[in-house]
Amino acid sequence: MSAISTYFKSIFHSLFTVLVGMKITGLHLFKRSVTIQYPNVKKPIPERARNRLYVNIDDCIGCLQCAAACPVDCITIETIKATPDVDLGMTSKNTKKRLYIAQFDIDCAKCCYCGLCTYPCPTECIVMTEVYEYSEYERKNLVYSFATMTPEDSIAARRRLQQYEAEQAAKKVHIQPKPTPPSGTDAAPATT
Amino acid sequence: MIETVQQFILALLANELVVAVILSVLPLVFVIIYTLVVLYTEMKVAAHIQDRVAYMMTGWHGILQPIADMIKLLLKEDIIPEKADRILFRVAPYVTFAGSYAAFAVLPFTSIYIGANIHLGAFFLIASGSIVVVGILMAGWSSNNKWSLLGGLRSAAQMVSYEIPTALALVIVAMITGSLNLQEITKFQDGGIHNWLIFGGPFPLKTKLLLLPFTLITFIILFVASIAEVNRTPFDLPEAESELVQGFFTEYSGLRFAMFYLSEYANLFVVSALSVSLFLGGWSSPFGSVLSGPVWGIFWFVSKAYVLVLLQIWVRWTLPRLRVDQLMYVSWKVLTPWLFVCLLAVGAILVSVE
Numbered sequence: 001m002s003a004i005s006t007y008f009k010s011i012f013h014s015l016f017t018v019l020v021g022m023k024i025t026g027l028h029l030f031k032r033s034v035t036i037q038y039p040n041v042k043k044p045i046p047e048r049a050r051n052r053l054y055v056n057i058d059d060c061i062g063c064l065q066c067a068a069a070c071p072v073d074c075i076t077i078e079t080i081k082a083t084p085d086v087d088l089g090m091t092s093k094n095t096k097k098r099l100y101i102a103q104f105d106i107d108c109a110k111c112c113y114c115g116l117c118t119y120p121c122p123t124e125c126i127v128m129t130e131v132y133e134y135s136e137y138e139r140k141n142l143v144y145s146f147a148t149m150t151p152e153d154s155i156a157a158r159r160r161l162q163q164y165e166a167e168q169a170a171k172k173v174h175i176q177p178k179p180t181p182p183s184g185t186d187a188a189p190a191t192t
Numbered sequence: 193m194i195e196t197v198q199q200f201i202l203a204l205l206a207n208e209l210v211v212a213v214i215l216s217v218l219p220l221v222f223v224i225i226y227t228l229v230v231l232y233t234e235m236k237v238a239a240h241i242q243d244r245v246a247y248m249m250t251g252w253h254g255i256l257q258p259i260a261d262m263i264k265l266l267l268k269e270d271i272i273p274e275k276a277d278r279i280l281f282r283v284a285p286y287v288t289f290a291g292s293y294a295a296f297a298v299l300p301f302t303s304i305y306i307g308a309n310i311h312l313g314a315f316f317l318i319a320s321g322s323i324v325v326v327g328i329l330m331a332g333w334s335s336n337n338k339w340s341l342l343g344g345l346r347s348a349a350q351m352v353s354y355e356i357p358t359a360l361a362l363v364i365v366a367m368i369t370g371s372l373n374l375q376e377i378t379k380f381q382d383g384g385i386h387n388w389l390i391f392g393g394p395f396p397l398k399t400k401l402l403l404l405p406f407t408l409i410t411f412i413i414l415f416v417a418s419i420a421e422v423n424r425t426p427f428d429l430p431e432a433e434s435e436l437v438q439g440f441f442t443e444y445s446g447l448r449f450a451m452f453y454l455s456e457y458a459n460l461f462v463v464s465a466l467s468v469s470l471f472l473g474g475w476s477s478p479f480g481s482v483l484s485g486p487v488w489g490i491f492w493f494v495s496k497a498y499v500l501v502l503l504q505i506w507v508r509w510t511l512p513r514l515r516v517d518q519l520m521y522v523s524w525k526v527l528t529p530w531l532f533v534c535l536l537a538v539g540a541i542l543v544s545v546e
Contacts, residue, residue, distance in 0.1 A: 011526060018511065025241045025510040035245045 050113045051132040053106050055146040059091040059125035062099035066117035066126050074110035075117060078103035080157045083164040091123045101147050102154040108134070109142040197305040215307055219296035226494075227457040228258040234505050241509045262450065270446035273336060280334035285444065285451035288327030292458040294320035299465050300375040302475045302489030313374045314362050317466055318355060321421060324459060325351045328430065331452070332440035343439020346516065347430030350420060353523040354427075357417040358466075360531040361410050364538050365470045368393055368403070374466075378474030385478040390471040395545075402541045406534040411471045413527050413534075418463035419504055420523070422456065426511040429519060464500035465493070472496050 036043055045051070062079035079099040082088050088097035117126050136142050149157070201211045232255065239246035247254030272281055298313035300306040310316060325348050332344015366372050368389060369380040381387050383394065390411045392400035420427035431439045441452045468474055473496075475489030483492075514522070 007525075018507075021510045022506060025506065028243055029237065029240050029506075031240075031243055033240060033243045033245045035243075037245075037248060 045130050045132070049130065050115045050128045052108060052129050052134055053111060053117070053144075054127055054129045054131075055104055055106070056125040056127070057101060057104060057146045057148055059093070059123040060101050060104065060146075061091060061095055061097050061123055062101050063122060065120040065122070069116045069120050071114060071116060072110045072112050074107040076103060076105040076107075077101065080154060081161055082157070083160050086160075091125070093123050095123055100149060100154065100157045102149050102157070104146040105143055106146070107143045109139050195304060216297075219293070219299075219307065223293070223296070223454065223458045223461070226461055227454055228262070230457050230460065230498075230501060231258040231261065233502065234508075237502070237505050238509050241506075265450040265453070266447055268446040268449075270448065271443070273443050275336045276443065277334035277336070280330050281443075282448070284327050284331035284334060285441075285448040285455070286327075287330060288324050289451050289455040289458070291320050291323030291325075291327055292455045292462060294323065295462040296458075298374055299462070300378050300469060300474055301493055302486045303375075303379075304486045305490075306375050309373065309375060312372050314366070314372045314377070314466070314470070317374075317462065318359055318362065321351070321355065321358075321459075321462070324455065327455075328440050331444070335440070335443040337443055339436045340440050340442050343430045343436045343442070346436075347423060347440060349516075350423070350427065350429060350519060353520060354417045354420040354527075357413055357523065357527040357531055358421060360528065360535060361414040361417070362470070364407075364410050364531070364535055365389060367535075367538055367542060368407075374469045374474070378469050378476060381473040382476040384476075384480035385473070387476075388471060388473040388478075399541065399545050403538065406537050406541075407471065409530060410534050410538075411467070413531055414467055414470065415500070415503075416522070417527060418467060419507060420519070421463050422459045422504075424460070424504060425508040426514050427519060428508075428513060429516060460501055460504065461497055464497040464504070467500055468493065468496040472500075 062077065064077055064079070067073075067075040067077050078101075080102050082098055082100055088100070090096055113128075115128055118124075118128060134142075198211060198215065201214055202208065205211060205214075235246045235257070236253075247257040250256040250260055272278060295317045297307035298310060298316050306313075328347045328351075329344045332340045332342075332347070335341070362372070365377060369377045371377055371380070377389075381389055381394065385391070387394040389407050392402075392404040392407055395403065423430050429439075430436075431441075436442070441449060444452060473492075475493040477484035477488060477492055
């Protein structure tokens with residue numbers, strides 16, 4: 001007897017549960033969908049979100065602190081000392097710029113978006129922007145160069161620096177006569 | 193006297209061969225358009241049930257997406273596995289489609305159109321459904337892939353066992369209407385929603401009320417069996433995306449895959465159309481003589497079938513898949529005995545009324 005009653009019970013139970021399930025899906029059918037039509041409609045980015053880096057090169061003083069802070073070494077900076085006769089101007093925070101920035105490359109393929117480079121920057125010129133769609137077909141296109149100097153400019157600046165240093169060295173030689181090297185074996189390693 | 197579409201075309205062209213060709217191509221056009229519409233509906237319903245919005249980019253709300261999908265399928269490379277049985281592998285999709293397409297010959301689209309007005313129409317429909325099983329089994333076996341083989345075997349077991357409830361439901365209808373011709377069965381139910389067999393048929397009120405519970409149960413059972421016939425969730429064991437990776441058509445690609453797809457959706461329409469012509473009055477208008485006529489007939493027939501297809505889609509995205517033993521349990525221990533009860537009861541009522 002119990003087998004028969006479970007048979008009927010199971011049939012009605014299954015029919016009932018099917019209807020319950022269909023009621024739920026039927027209600028969802030007419031619910032507002034949660035999809036955001038992504039390329040056309042974008043979700044607002046949260047405040048202080050970390051995305052692509054940007055460097056305001058006019059404010060950069062070439063202190064290399066960001067490159068030192070970067071845990072994945074994605075920032076490559078090359079600086080050239082400016083000679084005293086050149087005035088590179090001031091940053092927006094009134095710090096005097098003393099270095100040419102010959103190269104300021106950020107490899108965003110390596111960047112891990114930790115934001116550690118932005119904290120030590122004394123002039124706050126390296127920042128995280130809100131740009132997050134910058135896929136490329138070539139990996140080398142992800143290396144962003146922020147330096148504004150042309151190669152010719154940097155060669156010229158380097159030559160001026162060398163010239164200046166040579167002049168300074170010559171002045172030093174003029175003021176302090178070259179000490180006579182002590183005779184003996186000491187001079188031998190210095191010359192090699 | 194021109195009474196049917198056949199006679200009209202014959203009078204127009206005066207060549208029986210041309211008429212035969214036209215009449216056999218006509219449903220194909222319908223099947224292709226219908227498949228595109230159902231593909232779109234299915235994706236949209238599936239998405240909205242899951243609170244998504246499906247495709248939106250191609251045309252207004254992605255209305256052109258099914259066409260794009262079809263073009264993509266047709267442009268794909270046609271791969272035949274190295275160790276597959278090449279002949280069977282190539283033939284299988286066409287056999288499957290031929291099986292589902294043959295059924296369109298006996299569907300009464302409207303009062304003046306039926307492909308072949310044969311007396312065993314409904315029986316022919318069931319028989320052509322069995323050809324689909326052969327095609328699926330061929331596909332599963334010739335792919336030389338264990339998942340495909342499992343899918344094919346499951347499909348054979350399932351479709352064979354679910355043909356019995358379908359055929360028994362047919363017997364009950366044949367007992368009430370006295371015909372197996374779907375056109376005759378539809379004409380029997382003509383004249384308004386109260387005459388439909390699902391509500392007891394065109395009988396005096398007392399007989400109607402006696403028949404009502406049994407015909408209703410028969411309709412529900414036929415609906416369940418028809419879902420199983422077309423291999424859809426919750427009876428999609430032969431395809432079982434998550435376990436058999438599409439089962440019997442894992443190895444298919446390109447045009448052949450498209451053929452299977454087309455066959456599946458054609459089959460979906462056939463079983464819905466069968467339920468419609470058996471129980472929901474076929475092409476007859478639900479409001480008696482209002483909005484009835486040959487053109488309205490096509491509208492009613494297709495839209496009724498479409499509602500049933502929508503119901504099947506709704507069920508598909510609601511229920512999980514059954515286990516193999518549960519599938520057999522449902523067929524042999526629930527649907528078939530209940531249909532036998534209905535059969536006996538309907539027979540007894542009809543005899544006692546007379």
